[in-house]
Amino acid sequence: MREILLPLMAAAPEPCPTAPADNWGLTGPQATVIAALIAVVAAGIAFAGVVKTTGSARRETRRKERIDVLESGLRAVQDLARAMIRFGETEPQHRAEYVRILNAGPMDEYLTAIAMATARLLLYGFTDIANRTAPFVLRLRNLWEQARPNPTTTMVDTEQIEADVKPVLEAFVSAFGGLK
Numbered sequence: 001m002r003e004i005l006l007p008l009m010a011a012a013p014e015p016c017p018t019a020p021a022d023n024w025g026l027t028g029p030q031a032t033v034i035a036a037l038i039a040v041v042a043a044g045i046a047f048a049g050v051v052k053t054t055g056s057a058r059r060e061t062r063r064k065e066r067i068d069v070l071e072s073g074l075r076a077v078q079d080l081a082r083a084m085i086r087f088g089e090t091e092p093q094h095r096a097e098y099v100r101i102l103n104a105g106p107m108d109e110y111l112t113a114i115a116m117a118t119a120r121l122l123l124y125g126f127t128d129i130a131n132r133t134a135p136f137v138l139r140l141r142n143l144w145e146q147a148r149p150n151p152t153t154t155m156v157d158t159e160q161i162e163a164d165v166k167p168v169l170e171a172f173v174s175a176f177g178g179l180k
Contacts, residue, residue: 066179069124073117074172077133080110081165084140087147088156095151107144129171136168 026034083102090098114137121130140161147154 063179066124067176069117069120069126070129070172070175070179072113073121073126073129073133074169076110076113076117077136077165077168077172080114080137080140081161083107083110084143084156085158085161087151088158088161092152095147095154099148099151103148111141126175129168129175132168132171136164139164 083106087095087098087102114133118130118133118137121127121133143154143156147156
């Protein structure tokens with residue numbers, strides 16, 4: 001077996017071909033500077049891509065936040081309006097029970113939600129909606145304060161509530177339509 005391997009081991013391997021000597025007439029330092037410039041340009045392109053992607057993500061996050069603000073505001077307005085319309089549609093002899101139920105927590109939740117929603121609307125620049133919402137909410141709050149001690153005698157014009165809420169809802173719809 002040794003006889004077979006010795007001739008193979010004795011033969012020298014063929015040398016690797018050398019690279020061509022053409023370096024486009026550049027010296028080592030010149031080639032290094034050019035390579036560095038290429039790296040800087042590539043890094044600049046990568047940075048621009050990251051900035052663009054980050055900006056797009058930030059805009060989309062901001063849009064989602066604005067949608068959330070509008071949804072919570074709309075929900076708060078609708079909940080308060082529904083509660084007062086339902087109060088007005090309830091037979092006078094059953095209103096005391098309805099007031100008791102609302103006093104147990106839901107009305108405070110509606111009023112707190114509307115206050116928070118109005119503040120968020122202002123914070124996010126939806127001043128038109130906040131300006132339309134505030135007088136409507138004030139009328140319903142005053143109506144509620146009148147109804148609590150005298151639920152059977154308080155008159156509630158449900159058609160007026162529905163008419164008053166309409167421009168508020170239209171402002172929300174317009175704001176939703178304006179989001180891009």
